[in-house]
Each structure stands twice: as structure tokens, then as C-alpha cells.
Amino acid sequence: MYRRRFLRRAGAVGSAATAVGLAGCAGVGGEPDFDVGMLAAAYQPREITVSVGDTVVWENTSARSHTVTATEGGLPDGAEFFASGGFDDFETAKAAWQSDFGGILKNGDRFEHTFTVPGAHEYVCIPHREGGMYGTVVVEE
Numbered sequence: 001m002y003r004r005r006f007l008r009r010a011g012a013v014g015s016a017a018t019a020v021g022l023a024g025c026a027g028v029g030g031e032p033d034f035d036v037g038m039l040a041a042a043y044q045p046r047e048i049t050v051s052v053g054d055t056v057v058w059e060n061t062s063a064r065s066h067t068v069t070a071t072e073g074g075l076p077d078g079a080e081f082f083a084s085g086g087f088d089d090f091e092t093a094k095a096a097w098q099s100d101f102g103g104i105l106k107n108g109d110r111f112e113h114t115f116t117v118p119g120a121h122e123y124v125c126i127p128h129r130e131g132g133m134y135g136t137v138v139v140e141e
């Protein structure tokens with residue numbers, strides 16, 4: 001947990017754009033109380049490293065709507081599928097988005113997932129995946 005917080009701070013210092021984007025969502029002491037924000041078509045940061053057992057919190061810090069949806073084949077063996085909207089697999093999540101925006105995260109909405117299996121977990125924003133809106137959670141032992 002401490003390591004994640006350190007990494008988050010280090011990332012925020014390195015990017016003026018990040019500071020601007022997250023300014024409206026600062027938690028106690030001015031530090032954001034989420035781990036991954038969202039820009040118009042990107043997760044910020046795109047990759048985050050956490051430890052087994054950590055919970056990652058996403059917040060839609062942009063005006064556009066997004067999803068957080070694990071990709072098929074993008075998870076380590078044994079890892080639980082995760083998706084905003086709570087869907088069980090990618091196809092279900094995609095169909096739900098296409099029918100009635102299932103899994104939508106609007107501005108200020110949050111999603112969280114606890115990671116219990118080490119390895120790289122890739123996820124995507126369904127409406128913006130062709131624009132390259134992908135992210136990765138790297139989970140270390």
C-alpha cells in the first residue's frame with residue numbers, strides 16, 4: 001500500500017497535465033484519493049504497479065464517458081475478470097455497452113478492483129479502444 005502511494009505521487013509530479021486534470025478531484029491534503037484517472041481518451045497513468053491484495057480505484061476525471069474492462073487474454077492465469085458494471089467476461093461487457101451503455105463511468109464515477117494474482121492485467125475502455133485507450137495494472141508479489 002505504501003509503495004503504491006509513493007508511485008502515485010511520483011507520477012503526479014512528473015506531469016503538469018496530470019496535476020491539472022486531477023486538480024478538481026483532490027482528496028485530503030490535496031492528494032487524489034484514487035489511483036487511476038481518465039483523460040478524454042486515455043487512462044492516467046496508463047500503467048500502475050501494485051502489490052498482491054491491493055485495491056486499485058479508478059475515477060473518471062474527464063468529461064467523456066468511459067469503461068474499465070479487462071481484455072480477453074490480457075489477464076494472468078487464474079486472475080478474476082473485472083469490468084465496470086460487474087460483467088463476467090469481455091463479450092458480455094461489450095454487448096451491454098452496445099445495447100444500453102452498460103458499464104458506463106461518467107464524470108466523477110468510480111470503479112475499484114482488488115488484485116489477488118501477480119502479473120500484468122490489461123484492460124480497455126470499450127468505446128475508445130480503437131483510439132488506443134488501454135491500461136495495465138502490474139501486480140507484484
Ligand SMILES: [Cu+2]
Pocket residue numbers: 040041042065066067125126127128133
Ligand atoms: Cu474511454
